């Protein structure tokens with residue numbers, strides 16, 4: 001069997017449903033084999049970056065490994081932003097890249113680039129396959145490494161001659177690597193200490209992140225929080241890890257988190273951190289965070305996430321679901337509960353913070369407020385859509401005003417903050433769930449970073465709903481310039497925007513421009529009603545001066561928020 | 565503080581660049597790094613000498629362990645260990661320097677392994693500080709060339725690192 005056929009057979013054996021890709025010289029043999037089969041579908045994007053983003057979103061929404069296929073040289077370099085985006089958010093991906101023939105490697109051959117070298121700092125692992133006999137086992141390893149432990153992208157670089165050579169095909173049923181053995185079961189002694197600490201808490205707080213989504217542990221978090229009656233906050237990556245409409249939920253924390261979440265985080269005495277990594281956008285300045293004494297329990301599958309930015313008292317290396325199950329089991333097996341009087345006092349304090357109503361905003365009858373669009377979107381979709389976003393103010397407003405009830409519904413780039421992910425993310429999700437409502441909330445800056453994908457959406461007939469919060473500014477940049485650069489708006493105004501309605505129509509979609517607040521809801525209803533089966537590009541012309549509040553300026557502490 | 569970190573890793577192409585890349589990407593300091601295959605040809609052994617606070621060293625060992633190719637990591641400085649480095653020094657050995665160079669080499673238990681009328685090449689093994697002391701003891705103008713391997717380390721006694 002040829003290497004090219006082996007690649008295809010391996011993907012089939014992994015049960016891959018979609019391969020997102022773009023052909024080119026080095027991968028033509030593989031494409032020829034794809035042509036001959038119909039077990040998985042290949043989705044032809046318009047730019048390799050979008051292929052990786054779409055595969056990434058497929059993984060985020062389904063929990064399965066996403067797969068992308070690109071050619072050597074420019075195909076591989078175009079894929080890098082997508083790979084780095086997935087890496088920062090720990091998303092399981094296998095990216096197959098073509099490479100020049102082995103004999104040409106190092107000769108500055110046509111479309112040669114050192115893909116393994118370029119991708120090394122932004123992959124979980126990568127491979128260059130120099131021998132067709134190692135192809136199947138390498139692909140097996142790639143899927144295994146991508147999906148286990150702390151997930152991440154794995155690149156497999158395949159020289160063209162390897163796809164031509166032949167060898168017998170055997171896909172290993174199992175793989176063991178002596179150098180890679182993630183720990184899933186938490187240390188029993190540490191778990192007992194954690195339980196004791198939770199029982200002693202007077203001002204407890206549960207802080208959960210992307211690890212709860214990745215580890216499918218939303219149920220465990222919910223059960224534990226309700227058992228103890230403890231308040232819960234989520235990071236941007238952890239939204240949906242606890243049902244947001246629930247009273248125990250204090251909202252997102254961090255730079256644009258709620259007042260109550262940030263104050264409770266700062267003033268708690270026992271903090272249970274689960275699958276979250278104390279990011280700088282979350283706790284702000286670690287020195288300020290450390291001013292208040294508190295004991296911290298940290299559960300994470302990656303030992304290097306623990307005690308990296310913040311020293312913790314009870315480190316538990318393990319899988320979130322397994323560790324939380326064990327904690328809950330121990331709590332349930334005993335009768336002891338945290339001091340109810342202390343908990344009551346703590347909740348009274350939290351309610352005072354909550355009463356600040358930090359997400360209130362000035363309503364308007366004349367100009368569309370971006371927050372209002374998201375609130376209406378929530379109503380019209382009954383809070384049950386898959387929502388992707390790009391990067392900027394619109395991303396934060398979506399996180400704040402669309403209370404996610406379930407995990408894997410909120411798909412965005414947190415760690416790398418990559419503008420341009422929104423539309424390809426929506427493609428990956430819509431392909432995974434053809435019947436679901438999929439919305440892409442974006443900005444006029446971000447959408448133009450991958451707008452060519454409107455063409456892919458047409459080819460695949462994807463009924464995505466694009467909600468463009470068009471403020472004519474690189475709004476997040478403008479906000480920083482207003483706050484920290486004395487309103488010197490250097491290059492943050494976007495002049496010469498396209499006519500988005502005509503643009504959508506040119507690609508064969510439905511376009512709408514909405515300029516008045518009273519038209520917001522009818523437009524959304526029309527998009528999800530009459531145009532249910534079409535891609536609808538809704539250009540909401542919003543207030544250009546609106547800012548995201550609350551905000552903790554970079555380098556400041558959690559209790560140093562700027563409120564409206 | 566100075567730490568000597570030993571690691572065993574799969575003897576794969578690119579393994580070294582993963583370790584070197586990790587140190588540069590995360591801004592960790594490398595004083596020296598040595599690597600060679602072991603008695604098991606599928607494994608390479610690396611010794612890295614680095615400096616950092618306890619927190620930084622903890623992150624370094626965790627990050628090294630996280631590399632997929634790395635089989636084992638040990639901070640030798642956490643226990644009894646032996647450290648050796650090999651140095652070759654070419655010195656001026658003409659006229660008044662000739663006797664003096666021989667004497668210095670003997671004092672430091674060096675061996676003269678190459679001789680011309682004007683130069684000696686001295687081989688010296690020892691801890692990094694001993695090699696430094698030797699260089700410090702010489703006049704800088706007699707030193708023509710210095711080659712050092714970087715430190716290798718091994719645990720003392722029953723302290724064994726293997727797969």
Ligand SMILES: Cc1cc2nc3c(=O)[nH]c(=O)nc-3n(C[C@H](O)[C@H](O)[C@H](O)COP(=O)(O)OP(=O)(O)OC[C@H]3O[C@@H](n4cnc5c(N)ncnc54)[C@H](O)[C@@H]3O)c2cc1C
Nearest residue numbers: 209210211215235236237254255256277301320414415417
């Ligand atoms: C414009 C902008 C503004 C932002 N503002 C905010 C903000 O206000 N608030 C905010 O929170 N973020 C914000 N972010 C996002 C921020 O940059 C980080 O991406 C985010 O906070 C990290 O989330 P996390 O801590 O949940 O970690 P993630 O990156 O989601 O990491 C997940 C952690 O879980 C672990 N893990 C994975 N799987 C498992 C498992 N099965 N078991 C156990 N552990 C596991 C991983 O090892 C890792 O440590 C912003 C980003 C942008 C672009």
Ligand SMILES: Cc1ncc(C[n+]2csc(CCOP(=O)(O)OP(=O)(O)O)c2C)c(N)n1
Nearest residue numbers: 392393394419443444445446473474475476
């Ligand atoms: C690829 C990339 N380039 C630059 C940035 C820096 N950046 C962050 S937000 C932002 C503005 C985004 O503008 P827009 O998409 O219009 O969203 P808005 O903030 O106006 O809602 C920029 C430039 C980025 N995150 N990604």
Ligand SMILES: [Mg+2]
Nearest residue numbers: 443444473475
């Ligand atoms: Mg904008």
